[in-house]
Every structure is written in structure tokens, then in C-alpha cells.
Amino acid sequence: MAIDQGTTSTRCIVFDRNARLVAVAQREHRQYHPKPGWVEQDAVEIWRNVDRIMPQALRQAGITADQVVALGITNQRETFVLWDRHTGVPVGRAIVWEDIRTEELVARLQKQPGIEEVRERCGLPLATYFSAPSLRWLLDNVAGLRAKAERGDVLFGTMDTWLIWNLTGGVNGGLHVTDVTNASRTMLMNLATRRWDPMLLDFFGVPASMLPEIRPSSEISGRTTRVVPGISITAALGDQHAALFGQTCFEKGSIKGTYGTGGFLLMNTGTELVRSNHGLLTTIGYQIGSEPTYALEGSIAVAGSLVQWFRDNLGLIHSAPEIETLARTVKDNGGCYIVPAFSGLFAPHWLAQARGIVVGLTSYINKGHLARAVLEATGWQTREVVDAMNADLGAPTPVLKVDGGMTADHLLMQFIADVLNIPVMRPLVAETVSLGAAYAAGLAAGYWPDLEGLRRNWHLAARWNPAMETRHREDEYANWKRAVELTFAWARSTPPST
């Protein structure tokens, strides 16, 4: 069984030994936007949703709790909540990764001595969406909070920690733990030691007493005492890490790409901690047993959300999938490129002030060309990240394994294969995030013998082979790069607003 605590909803999925989906229960939760740029969620609502969907999934599967081999938890990363250890009541709402209230704080911390050291230790650049800046913000702005945190009366947890603490008893002896992948997104964990780093805690002013114990992804070792008592909780992983695991990207150099609102590419770099020279983040892929597997991550901020923008803001299509129909009304982009730097460019450029552009407009361009340019933007952004990954690892990856809603876009998947010049493969189980959590849990419980056993469950559902001429690909890539450079120029010529 897997619980996937995502940004918009929480799901409970039951898989069988062949990794086939047996039951799915899902509930959405509210998003709160109390001020511009603030994004919050109610951790109690999320907990209540888990309380409903777990029994629901069991009923749907027609099984009882004792037939559940193990439970794995996967979650939206970086989002966290603080709560009172004695009452279990949250201190305010959970702060979501999208929240940018710490923009000023981050700019201030950026100038603080030791900032280079921070990146070196946690593998992440200082940015609003990692947990530490928001935690610091709360400690500075909520009256009396720091004192309570120092006394150990207030606990910190990413969503995995919050759910595990509650499932294992809450105020009655609930486990206060997290796994290395989630901890690796807080900016508070040292990547090499995989412990909370005193220097990082000091830099962000976070008391160690409020932090959970960090454990390997498959050594959570809890037991549910509430909701559905008696289920072993054996694993936890951040969602993108779970997807890497669910895609069985176990070899060094293998890459998975999840295409939803944004695009998330993770490359397994083996037991070696690779520090990127090309704008990627270093993170822990997963830790099964004593040795961690490291990963490089490159995120595309705007992928599916560009299609949504095309639908909602331009109104040129009625539903997101129709973008493909519109794109197929023309044979190429007609010389038009869209760089969707809506809130700056992420990996590998990291330019917060960059803004989006549409270039190459002529009287010839129609909405079909624009639709193509929208889809191609995701393809080219993938190419940039994969190029950076290959350069950091020193070897080209042979295939890209994909998942997420956008894999239903046939034209986009073919285009990604074309621009990467490697095959793009989609597995039969689309729910790779939940599957990854279930795999880690089942592996810990001995349900599956080893990684090889999991790999045998991976079946190919679709494969797109590259079919673009080298010359054409390189010309188009050069055009894309020029378009990206123009967004830099735009950023330079306008002072950042706000």
C-alpha cells in the first residue's frame, strides 16, 4: 500500500505482487492563499483525508488490514508543518513549496557569510521553495515559537513525518522520523553525512530539538495504531524520488522524467555524490539499506502549466489534450519559439528575473504554430537538463523513462525522443510515484526479494524512437538557445518588480 500525499490531493493505492493496481482512493484538499505569494494547506484536513482514504482503499480492494504487507509513504517535497508535541495541534497551516513569502529573507541570507558553505553541504541553492527559509521565517514571525521549539515542545515535519507521527499514535508515542530524501530537500541535512548539519542549523537559526530523526528510505519501522491499526509502515520517500524508484532507475546514469504541471528529471548517479557544474541540484535518490544512492535533479518549472496557460489565458483550446490536435494542423513551428520563463528560468540556468517570450513572429504564424511551440518548449527544456546531466556524469544516458499526465501527448513524446536523440519509454503503470513508495515498503518487508525482482515488474507500454535528422535537430536547438538568451537580455534590461 502507498499513500501519496501530493500538492493538491492525497491518494491511497494498493498494488499486488506484479505491481498491478488493485485499488485507488483519493481526496483533494484546500489551498489557502492568505496573501499574494503565500500558499498554505491545512495539515489537519490532510490527516482527515488519510483517515478516510485508507479504509476506502481497503474496501475497494476487498481486503483487510492484515493482508497489507507494508505501507510506504510518499509526499510533496519541501512542504512542512509545525505542531505541538503534547496536543498534536498544528502551529498554523503547512507552508507549501510554492510559497514565496521568504523572497526578502532569502535575498538577505544570500549575503550572509557562509552561504557558499551552505550549498556545499546541502547540495541546494538558496531558494524560497526549500523548507529551511520558510521555517526560519516562522521562527522569526510567530510570537513565542522559537522558545517552544528550543524546549522541544514544537515539532517540525515534512508531510511524511506529519503522517507517520499521526499514524503511529500521535501524542501517544507517535514516531517523529523522516527519510533521507525528504530531509535532503530541507537545506538542513548534510548530503555526505546524511545528518542534520550543525552549521546549516546555525545558518538558518533552527533548533535541533524540533527536528525528526533521519532514517534510510526503507527503514521507517513504524506500526499504525490509528485509522487502520496494525499496518507496518516501512518506507518513506519524496515524490520525485519515489518516481525514480518506481521507474526502476537503479543503474547509474538512468533518468526518469515526470511530466505534469512542471517537469521533474532525476538521474541516478550511483553511490557517488556528484556535485553539478551545470546548474543541477544534488540530492539523494533513495536509500535502501546502509548505502545511499545519489541523484542529480533538474526541474522544469513550466511544462503542462504552459498548456493550461494556452487553454485558460489565450483560450485557443478547450481542453489540454486538444493542444496536440491544434499542433498537428501544421507541420512545424514556422520559426516560432516560446520560452515559458513565467517566474524565471530553473535548471540549468537559474535566472529568477528572466521572463517568458514568444519570438519569431511573422504574419505567417497561426495558432497551430503557437501550439507546436508550446509543446516544443517542454522538449527543449528537457534537452537542456539532460545535456547538463550527461555533462556532469561524463556519459550519455541511453534512454529516458517517462511518466505523468503529459505522456498521453503523443506528439510531445515523439518530439522529446527526437531532440534527445534517444528512445523515450513509458511504463505500463502510470502511477510511478505511488508504486515507488510501495516498492520501497515491500522491499523492506521482504515481499519482493531484491531490486532485480522489481525490475521484472517494469513493462514497456510505449516507446518513441528518435526520427529527426541530426542537421535539423541541431539547427532547431541553436534557435531555441538564442530564444533563451533573449529572455536573459529582457531580464537585464528591466529591474525586478516588487
Added chain:
Amino acid sequence: MLRLLARGSGHHSLTEIADSLGLARGTAHGILRTLQRVEFVEQDQATSRYRLGAALLHLGTSYLDANELRSRSTNWADTLAARSGQEVRIGMHHDGAVLVVHHVFRPDDSVQTLGIGAMLPLHATALGKVLLAYDPDLSAATRRRELTSLTRRTITRTQALERVLTEVRSQGWAGEAEEYMPGEASIAAPIRIPGGLVVGAIGISGTVDRLCDSAGRPRATLVRQVCQAAESVTTSLVDEN
């Protein structure tokens, strides 16, 4: 009712509609719910008033975008492939043939080629028979043309095809063994949009010995799985519309 909503303010409450048309409220409500289901009528969330729906504007043009259908059906097509162990295709009618809009590989990791965009013959495949069975105009057009023989089992006589299509309608699914390719068989069932109109078909294909029993009949378990998948896709089209 549609005429009433098409004139004047275009926003009416249930009581106004029932009273204007001289209908009992229960009757009016039943009709409105049906019209809402096929999107000819929409209900304003805030005021509970009814107005004409977007689907009326597209009446007579296309019913469902092919890429939309693929996107909505991916999970169910994957489940069907996993359960049946066979490759799955979703087809829609295009230009006198079956256009393959979605394809999931047989989950045995053998080398296979993605067949999205391929055209298949209507009269010789299970997908095609489903599309023909529920589209009188299409089957009439097909009857007027020569039915190409692809194997020695291909149905080439229009009367024989007519009998098969009647059977498809009565049983709710179509099957075929070695009518398209020697040694190969296929099973398919209809995908419907709200209101019951068949817009596509989902089916599996594979070797005759895997798909059919010793008597050459499609295996009952596989037929059930295909019909379940078709129903799930149909339901997902209702849910999200």
C-alpha cells in the same frame, strides 16, 4: 425546453422552466438532468439556474477530440493491457477506416512498434466492427463499397457482415479471428459519450491461441475485461465532462 433557454435572459430556475412549459417540476427536473448529462444544458453553481450548454454549439461537428480520448483513457488502457497480457488499441472512425488513436504494448517486453496514427480496415478488425455496428451511415457506406479480402477468412459479403454487426449490437462487443491477419485475433467494445453515442472502440489483439478457446470463440474472461475497460472509459467521459 431548449427553445425556452435559447430566448430572453437564458437563465431560468427549475420552477420558471416547469411553469412556463406547463410541466410538473419532477418531469422538468428529469428532462433537465438528461440534457445536463449530454451537456446541452448547464447549471450555474451559485444561482442553481439553468442555461444552454457548450455542447450545443458543437452539435454536428466533432463529438470528442482524439487526443482528448487518449488522455482520458490511458489509465484504463494500461489496466486492460496488464490484466489481459495483450496489446491494446483505441480506434476512432476516420475517412472510411479505423484510426488508431492510442496503443499500449503487450506487456511482455518484446520488441514492438508504436502504432498510433495507423489506419486499420473497418470490416476486418474487431475495432472496426464496433464502429460499424453503431454507426448506420458508416455501415451503409461500407456496404456500397467492395469489402477487400485480406485473408481467406475476411468477411467479403455484405449480408454476412450485416449479420455480424447485428450480433455485435446484441452482445455489446465484437470479435474477429484471422479475418485481418493469419494467426491473429482481436476483441473490442464500444466507448460512448454521455447520451450513448459511440465515438470509439477499445480492444485487444494477439495470437488466436491466446485470444480464443479451442472452439475458436473469443475467451469469455478476455471479453469481460475488454467490456469492463470500455465501460470505465465511458464512465470517465461522463465524470470529467
